[in-house]
Amino acid sequence: MDTLPKSACEACPQFNANGLKKLGINTTEFDFVVALAGNPNTGKSTVFNSLTGLKQHTGNWPGKTVTRAEGGFEYNNQKFKLVDLPGTYSLLSTSEDEEVARNFILFGKPSVTIIVVDASRLERNLNLVLQVLEITDRAVLCLNLIDEAERNNIEVDTRSLARDLGIPVVATSARYYRGIPELIQTVSDLANGRIHCKPHRIKNIPENIEKAVQKLSIELKKEFPEIPNSRWIAFRLLEGDRHIIELLRKGEFVI
Amino acid sequence: MKKDNIENLIALSNDLRWQIGDDFHDNLTEGIYADAAEIVSAAVHKKDEKGKLRFDARIDKIITSRTWGFPLMFLVLATVLWLTIVGANYPSAFLGNILLDHIHPFLKTLATNIGFPIWLNGFLIDGVYLAVAWVVAVMLPPMAIFFPLFTLLEDFGYLPRVAFNLDNLFKRAGAHGKQALTMSMGFGCNAAGVVATRIIDSPRERLIAIITNNFSLCNGRWPTQILIATIFVGAVVPQSFSGIASLAAVIGIAVLGMGFMFLTSWALSKTVLKGEVSTFNLELPPYRPPRFWKTIYTSLIDRTLIVLWRAIVFAAPAGAVIWLISNLHIGDITIAAWTIDLFNPFGFLLGLNGVILLAYVVAIPANEIVIPTILMLTVLVTGISGGAGAGVMFEADSANATGDILRSGGWTLLTAINLMLFSLLHNPCSTTIYTIYKETKSVKWTVVASILPVIMGFVVTFLVAQIWRILA
Numbered sequence: 001m002d003t004l005p006k007s008a009c010e011a012c013p014q015f016n017a018n019g020l021k022k023l024g025i026n027t028t029e030f031d032f033v034v035a036l037a038g039n040p041n042t043g044k045s046t047v048f049n050s051l052t053g054l055k056q057h058t059g060n061w062p063g064k065t066v067t068r069a070e071g072g073f074e075y076n077n078q079k080f081k082l083v084d085l086p087g088t089y090s091l092l093s094t095s096e097d098e099e100v101a102r103n104f105i106l107f108g109k110p111s112v113t114i115i116v117v118d119a120s121r122l123e124r125n126l127n128l129v130l131q132v133l134e135i136t137d138r139a140v141l142c143l144n145l146i147d148e149a150e151r152n153n154i155e156v157d158t159r160s161l162a163r164d165l166g167i168p169v170v171a172t173s174a175r176y177y178r179g180i181p182e183l184i185q186t187v188s189d190l191a192n193g194r195i196h197c198k199p200h201r202i203k204n205i206p207e208n209i210e211k212a213v214q215k216l217s218i219e220l221k222k223e224f225p226e227i228p229n230s231r232w233i234a235f236r237l238l239e240g241d242r243h244i245i246e247l248l249r250k251g252e253f254v255i
Numbered sequence: 256m257k258k259d260n261i262e263n264l265i266a267l268s269n270d271l272r273w274q275i276g277d278d279f280h281d282n283l284t285e286g287i288y289a290d291a292a293e294i295v296s297a298a299v300h301k302k303d304e305k306g307k308l309r310f311d312a313r314i315d316k317i318i319t320s321r322t323w324g325f326p327l328m329f330l331v332l333a334t335v336l337w338l339t340i341v342g343a344n345y346p347s348a349f350l351g352n353i354l355l356d357h358i359h360p361f362l363k364t365l366a367t368n369i370g371f372p373i374w375l376n377g378f379l380i381d382g383v384y385l386a387v388a389w390v391v392a393v394m395l396p397p398m399a400i401f402f403p404l405f406t407l408l409e410d411f412g413y414l415p416r417v418a419f420n421l422d423n424l425f426k427r428a429g430a431h432g433k434q435a436l437t438m439s440m441g442f443g444c445n446a447a448g449v450v451a452t453r454i455i456d457s458p459r460e461r462l463i464a465i466i467t468n469n470f471s472l473c474n475g476r477w478p479t480q481i482l483i484a485t486i487f488v489g490a491v492v493p494q495s496f497s498g499i500a501s502l503a504a505v506i507g508i509a510v511l512g513m514g515f516m517f518l519t520s521w522a523l524s525k526t527v528l529k530g531e532v533s534t535f536n537l538e539l540p541p542y543r544p545p546r547f548w549k550t551i552y553t554s555l556i557d558r559t560l561i562v563l564w565r566a567i568v569f570a571a572p573a574g575a576v577i578w579l580i581s582n583l584h585i586g587d588i589t590i591a592a593w594t595i596d597l598f599n600p601f602g603f604l605l606g607l608n609g610v611i612l613l614a615y616v617v618a619i620p621a622n623e624i625v626i627p628t629i630l631m632l633t634v635l636v637t638g639i640s641g642g643a644g645a646g647v648m649f650e651a652d653s654a655n656a657t658g659d660i661l662r663s664g665g666w667t668l669l670t671a672i673n674l675m676l677f678s679l680l681h682n683p684c685s686t687t688i689y690t691i692y693k694e695t696k697s698v699k700w701t702v703v704a705s706i707l708p709v710i711m712g713f714v715v716t717f718l719v720a721q722i723w724r725i726l727a
Contacts, residue, residue, distance in 0.1 A: 041540045092280065120541070122299055126291035127284075148541065153302040161298040175546060204289035206282050212271040219267060223260050237268035238279055248261055 020184060021074035022053025030072060030081040032191040035105055037132055038116030039125050040087030043144045045069075046174040047116055048084040051184065075188050083110070089124075091131045092239070099243065105135050106229065111191045113139040114183070119149035119156055119171065133165065133199040135232045140168045140186050147173040166198040201231070212238060311541050315416070319539075324420040331413070333506055335404050339477070343396035350395065354388035378578055386574020387567050389627050393478050398559045401474065405443055406554035410545035414439055419539060426532050428517045429524025431460035434467075438516065441471030442509075445687040449694055459530045463520050465691055466704045469683045470516035472509050475622030479678050480505045482626055486658040487671035504675070512679050515711065569620035569685070577617055577628055595636055605713060606673040606720025610636060610664065615677070620685045625678070630657065633664035669723050673716040680712030 038044045048054070052071030069084040085101040092098070105113055113136050117125035122143075132139060143156060162169040168186050172179030189195045205213075216234035220227055227233065236244040272279065317323050362384060366376045408414065414436055422432035433455050441448030448468040455461040472480065484504040489497035524530070580590040591613065598609035614628040661670075682705045683691070692701040 090284075092284070123291055123295040126294060127287055130287050130290055148543070155300040155302060157298045157300070161294065164294045164297060200290070200294075202283075202286050202290055204286040204293075206286070208275050209279060209282055212275050216264075216268055216271060219264055223264060234268075235283070237265070238272050238275065240272060245265055248265065 020181070022051070030079040032078065032080045032111035033108065034080050034082045034187055034191070035108065035110035035113045036082060036084045036116065037101055037105065037113055037128070038087055038142075038144075039089055039118065039121075039128055042087070042116045042118040042125065043174050044084060044087055044116045047114070047142060047144060047172070047180075047183075048082060050174050050177055050180050052082055073184070075184055078188065078191070080187070080191070083108070088128065090128060091135075102135070103243075105132060106232065110136070111138065112187050114142050114187065115139055116142045116144050119143045119146045120152050120154055122156065129165065130200065130202055133167065134202060134235070135229055137197055137199055138190050139197065139199065140170060140183070140190060141165060142179075142183055143169055143171040144174055146171040147176065147178070165200045167200075168195055168197075209238075314542060315539060318413075318416050319419050324416075328417060328420060329506070329510075331408070332509070333502065335401065335408075336477075336505065336509075337502060338404060339397050339401045342400045346396040346399075347392055350392040354392050355385070359385065359388065374582075377582065378575060382575040382578030383571045384574075386570040386577070386624060386627075390567055390570040390621070390623050391563070393623065393626075395559070395563055397477060398474055398563065399555060401477075402443060402559050403551045403554045405439075406550050407545045407547070410543065410550055412540045412542045415539050424517060425520070428521040429528075429530075429532060430463045430467075430520040431455045431457065431532070434460070434464040434520070437464050437468060438471050438513070441468045441473060443474055445469055445471065445473045445683055446690040449687060449690045452694065457530075459524075459528050460532070462695065462700060463523050463528055465694060466523065466700070466707065467516045467519045469687065469704065469708050470512040470519065470679070472512055472679060473622065473684075475684065476678050477505075478623065479626050480508055480675055482657070483671050483675055483678075486661070487666075487668055490658070491668060508675050508679050511676075515680065519707070519711075570624055573617060573620050573624055573628075577631060580617075581631070591632060592636060595632065604720065605677070605716040606669045606723065607677060607716060608665065608670065611670075611674060611677070615681060619682065622678075622684050630660055633660055636664070669720060669727075673719055676719065677712045677716050680708050680715055682706070682709045 036044055036048055048069060048071060051073050053073070054069075054071045070081065071084075072079060072081050074080070083104065085104055088098045088101050090098065091102040091105075104110070113132060115129050115132050117129060129141060141161070143158060143161075146156070149156060156171070158169040158171055168190070170179055170183045170186055172183055174180060186195070190197070213231060213234045216237060217230040220230040220233055224230075233244060237248075275282075318327055359380070362380050363376070366380055371379075417439060418432055418435035421435040425432045425434050434452075436454065437448050437451045439448075440451045445468050448471060449465050452461050452464040452468070455464055481501070484501040485497075488504040489501040492500045524532075577591075580594070583590050585593050594613050595609035598612040602608040602610075602612050610629055610632045614625050614632060617628050618625045682688070688701060688705050691704050692698070695701060
């Protein structure tokens with residue numbers, strides 16, 4: 001593979017920072033789609049701006065990104081399209097913003113999903129992270145606002161976190177561009193298949209639910225061998241998600 | 256048969272859902288949280304339980320307290336306004352001096368020398384140029400102060416606290432608590448406030464927020480309020496108190512606007528827009544030190560210049576219209592004079608006059624040009640000297656000169672107060688109306704949002720005028 005690094009320098013994100021070109025909203029042709037998910041007010045839009053060079057309005061209040069924003073960047077001659085999803089606490093309910101985020105991650109099939117979390121409020125944020133990891137295999141955790149966490153004397157062991165979640169973890173402070181080169185490198189590595197994830201799957205589920213999910217999931221796979229994520233769709237069917245049922249009936253799952 | 260298989264699948268999922276029971280969702284959520292807790296306990300170490308989170312909580316205890324929440328809010332509002340009012344004076348005078356006293360005569364001479372016909376000269380330079388110059392001189396300085404201050408507060412994390420404080424009032428009015436945020440945006444620009452209502456999920460509550468956003472005094476109306484309050488309200492109290500009295504009058508109007516917003520929201524939610532108040536959770540974000548220079552830069556580029564450009568685009572044709580109606584004649588009087596005569600009786604009923612009503616018709620595209628239009632038209636009908644000719648907008652050199660012109664046009668304290676009220680309660684500007692249409696996609700609600708405030712303005716000014724005349 002010609003994209004493999006030949007020396008330690010080339011594998012280093014700081015060295016490769018020169019390879020970054022911010023493309024703004026020019027996203028006509030691209031090699032990869034990257035989704036940006038996360039709780040409200042974790043600085044998603046700031047991460048988005050620092051990657052794309054766009055100046056989407058940011059503000060310190062939850063929910064100010066009301067529409068899906070798109071932008072792009074080029075890294076080592078590969079073009080990435082970045083989609084900023086509305087901030088949500090969960091993907092399980094029926095509100096419009098959660099549906100947009102959920103369906104994009106499931107059906108938009110992004111090459112990589114960046115999950116932005118607030119390092120000081122990790123436990124609350126992990127709720128969404130674990131749900132996203134049920135849907136997609138290729139994700140990176142962006143442990144944002146790490147400077148605030150440090151000021152609050154909160155220490156996060158990124159290696160332990162990466163091991164438990166089964167995905168790469170990058171600590172960032174997007175406001176000050178800290179960790180952004182590493183984030184870009186990781187996204188590029190994931191997109192090109194140089195990093196393989198073994199995402200965490202929810203463990204603490206009562207046995208009867210787990211059994212039902214498995215049973216349904218097996219049936220789904222029989223019917224749609226190409227289905228993006230049978231386990232998650234089984235969860236949604238058990239929840240009675242009308243949207244998913246409708247898609248099943250239309251046969252629009254399989255691309 | 257694929258179709259049958261799919262229906263079987265759905266049937267199977269329905270069966271399974273029955274088997275596992277109602278608490279599926281809760282169990283799943285509990286499972287997720289249990290996993291999250293395990294992972295966090297392995298990865299996160301808090302060295303010191305005290306620290307900034309506690310500090311944030313202490314600030315919140317004061318800012319969102321029952322006792323101090325509201326006074327602090329008004330204090331913040333007053334400070335921002337005071338800085339805007341006082342700070343904008345000097346750059347406004349400077350810009351006015353350059354654009355109106357130096358560049359305008361220069362252009363005038365230039366056009367004459369090149370050989371422009373008189374009508375084109377008047378139309379372009381006295382009409383279009385002066386309107387644009389006025390907007391730049393009067394609007395740019397307050398916007399360049401107000402927007403960055405507002406953005407700094409936003410970055411710091413104050414807005415969600417305002418929403419928190421006002422939530423209870425909104426709930427009682429049958430509206431969504433997040434309307435506090437869109438209302439605050441409206442203090443900058445109503446069109447921006449209307450777009451911001453997208454954060455409200457429920458269509459009913461969003462419509463309420465859109466219709467009532469106009470009750471937030473926007474940027475184009477602050478200068479009118481400030482100028483009129485300074486001239487008329489400041490003049491009735493002793494000199495040393497005039498500044499405070501004017502500021503109090505302006506804040507009074509702003510607060511009255513909020514009162515009308517609650518009242519209208521309440522009335523709408525009890526009649527045509529009935530429904531449950533939706534609950535939502537609002538996270539109070541941590542206080543973050545704003546990145547000062549970056550905030551100043553982006554709010555200047557992204558907000559101030561964009562809004563200014565819009566104002567210029569609208570002011571230019573309005574300036575042309577003003578010049579035209581003051582120079583085209585029906586019989587032997589100008590269209591402007593004819594219309595003013597027509598409006599005068601109705602204006603008197605409202606404690607206003609024909610000039611003001613005509614000015615509001617002309618100024619539908621941009622509220623900013625109300626005062627210069629009023630001055631120009633007043634000069635036209637009173638025939639006093641002081642202006643620069645028929646249909647020429649101008650900025651009187653000082654507040655005193657402006658006051659003299661208005662008094663000679665028959666203005667009293669009642670006219671001034673009712674103008675301030677009418678400036679609060681009238682139709683939104685054309686940009687906002689267009690934005691409302693784009694957001695609601697409904698002609699009906701656009702019409703309601705445009706007409707309702709005018710009717711309220713008529714009723715309020717009429718009542719004030721009648722009571723005033725009985726008492727006086």
